Amino acid sequence: MPNTYPLPRDIGLNIPPDLRENRFNAGFEHALKGGHLTEAEYFRRSFRLGFRAAKLYLREVRRCRGILDFPMRARIRLRSVWPGR
Numbered sequence: 001m002p003n004t005y006p007l008p009r010d011i012g013l014n015i016p017p018d019l020r021e022n023r024f025n026a027g028f029e030h031a032l033k034g035g036h037l038t039e040a041e042y043f044r045r046s047f048r049l050g051f052r053a054a055k056l057y058l059r060e061v062r063r064c065r066g067i068l069d070f071p072m073r074a075r076i077r078l079r080s081v082w083p084g085r
Contacts, residue, residue: 003033005028005029005032005033006032007025007028008024008025008028008050008053011057013053013057019045019046019049019050020046021046023044023046023047023050024046024047024049024050024053025050026047026050027042027046027047027048027049027050027051027052027053027054028050028051028053028054029054030042030047030050030051030054031050031051031052031053031054031055031058032054032057032058037051
């Protein structure tokens with residue numbers, strides 16, 4: 001069963017008239033699916049603003065559900081040293 005994601009208009013967002021609605025919606029959906037900005041098409045203004053709006057929407061949804069922040073993800077490099085060497 002495929003997932004269904006809300007459109008910006010479904011959650012009450014007004015898309016500014018100077019943006020392309022289909023590109024804004026594509027950016028919004030891409031962010032809701034957990035996508036990253038990896039292609040040149042993703043850096044167009046309408047797509048970027050839709051992506052940002054979705055990230056802010058997800059932050060608000062998580063806050064309402066009681067999920068404040070995820071733990072920090074970091075890389076740790078450890079090096080063990082043998083005694084006497």
